[in-house]
Amino acid sequence: MSVKIRFLGGAQEIGRNAIEIDHDNSSLLLDYGASFNSTVDFAMPVQIKKLKGIICSHAHLDHTAGFPLIYSSSLAPPLFINSTTLDLTNLLIQDFIKISKNKLQFDSTVLPLINEKARIIEDHSEFHIDDFFVKVVSAGHIPGSWVTFIEVGGKKILYTGDINVYDSFLLKGAEKINEDVDLMICESTYACLNHIPRARLIEELVNRSLEVLDNGGNVLIPSFSVGRSQEIACMFTKNNVDYPIYMDGMARTASEIILNHPESVRDYSLLKESLSKVKIINGKKDRKEALEEPSVIISPAGMLKGGAATYYISRIIKEPKNAVFFVGYLAKDTPGREMLEKRIFQSEKGQEPVKSDLDWFGISSHADMKGLIDYIRAINPEKLVLIHGEPFRMLEMSKIVEQELGLDCILPNNGEEIQV
Ligand SMILES: [Zn+2]
Ligand SMILES: [Zn+2]
Incomplete structure (x- = not known):
């Protein structure tokens, strides 16, 4: 059975991350966010009844604001999350609902539904969701943030979520996962840009x-x-x-x-x-x-x-x-x-x-270009997908990655499906 990945948001843009991994007619969702420009735009619709679970990489609303849309449904699957991210997600979604002043199709009564479906996972855990084998390690981005590794149908996929590779006073830089990765889905907020030390x-x-x-x-x-x-x-x-x-x-x-x-x-x-x-x-x-x-x-x-x-x-x-x-x-x-x-x-x-x-003072919680390249080099995947970035910079970065690391680099569009 083939493994397919659908990008429901966050491709060719910074915001509303949502990635569906599909195998044998069941699927797993990584994040489900919204983007906040002049309007609030949620990730594209997902077939809830096919979902075996949702994994939340971290609490930022560009990764979580769409959860209420899913958890309003009685068919909603378990949410795999650590306790820090769950508490912060409650805080941020509550605030999002409050400042949206009744302009959303849900209200704060959805929060208990999200919490009921939460399955608390500790960092460095390995666990199964149906046929999907999952490992999570710290991403160094904000407290609770994860890098997620998934193995299904003989394919190995790594999703960075948002990462910072440098140590800060609060967090250690992103951890690496020691696996042969077929496909790495990497954020690229700072593609082709380097931070001042x-x-x-x-x-x-x-x-x-x-x-x-x-x-x-x-x-x-x-x-x-x-x-x-x-x-x-x-x-x-x-x-x-x-x-x-x-x-x-x-x-x-x-x-x-x-x-x-x-x-x-x-x-x-x-x-x-x-x-x-x-x-x-x-x-x-x-x-x-x-x-x-x-x-x-x-x-x-x-x-x-x-x-x-x-x-x-x-x-x-x-x-x-x-x-x-x-x-x-x-x-x-x-x-x-x-x-x-x-x-x-x-x-x-x-x-x-x-x-x-x-x-x-541009103190960032995202990896810069040098950090991203170092992290990709350490993971050394077969193929790389760049998301969560400015389109023209991701294009530039994909050329550099192909030349310097000899990697196939894919820049999907929202709504696009790729085969692993
Ligand atoms: Zn973030
Ligand atoms: Zn983000």
């Missing part, structure tokens, strides 16, 4: 923050809730920054969840120490207090698309002694990107000029 970025960010703090200013760090906010807190502890660090918005609950899962991080005592020093903001009074003394405020949203950071932003950018330091990916047409490029913040009140210091 992490240590240099961290040093610069700490020094620039200290300059602002020593001059009596506030540093606002708009940050993703899951992973990045905790990483930044650890960074200040590791570098002995002796100023108050505040945390606001959803980063607070994400921190609690990660603290509840010591197995999901690299250095639990560092995380615990860092988060115990962090002052958690509860309400207006705390927010005012945070701005009344030299301090660092870590708060989502990372791209300033809503979130608690929007409370601080107008107040921070008014004063030259303050700073806004972005620490993550800034997508086109987001308030964060606009602010960085034009030094203007577009608020409800109109355009506000940025008088404070402003900069971007």
Whole structure:
């Protein structure tokens, strides 16, 4: 029996990952996400009754936001997931439903249905789902993230999910799986792009923050809730920054969840120490207090698309002694990107000029081109599929992979099916 792979989303785009592996008329689904541009677009429909299971690589919504569509059905299969990812997925889907304000075909009553079908799997486990043999190891991307290996019908498939190959304060780089892989499905967010070395970025960010703090200013760090906010807190502890660090918005609950899962991080005592020093903001009074003394405020949203950071932003950018330091990916047409490029913040009140210091430190939780190539070389698959990237960069990367590694490289479209 042949093994077929259908790409239901995430091919030729960053967002809504969903991959169906089909063998002998039963199938396994890897992730089921949505993309968030001007509209919310879910992965393409899947035949639920054929599914023996869904494996969740990690909690980000581009990999999970479509779960409610499947788990609203009584035919929904078990969800194979670790406990960190399940808790974070509950948090992120709940928030997604809340900010979508009744524009979705489901509401939060679907969450218990997802949890009922969850089968908790520990990292490094090996298990069977029907005819599919599965192994999972850590992907180094966010706490709980997996690289997934599947063997079925004599074929061996590796799915990276989202990976980071470099160690951070929070996580170790992605682990490798020692198997002869026929087909590797690899993310390529940073195809053909290399990061500035992490240590240099961290040093610069700490020094620039200290300059602002020593001059009596506030540093606002708009940050993703899951992973990045905790990483930044650890960074200040590791570098002995002796100023108050505040945390606001959803980063607070994400921190609690990660603290509840010591197995999901690299250095639990560092995380615990860092988060115990962090002052958690509860309400207006705390927010005012945070701005009344030299301090660092870590708060989502990372791209300033809503979130608690929007409370601080107008107040921070008014004063030259303050700073806004972005620490993550800034997508086109987001308030964060606009602010960085034009030094203007577009608020409800109109355009506000940025008088404070402003900069971007591209600390990434994805592998860059060098990291991706090293990881692919270590796995050494028969064939490579690139997904989760910008189309023109993936095309460029496929040529490099074919020349340098002598690998067959496939760039599927959404809806396309390939035979392993
Ligand atoms: Zn991700
Ligand atoms: Zn992703």
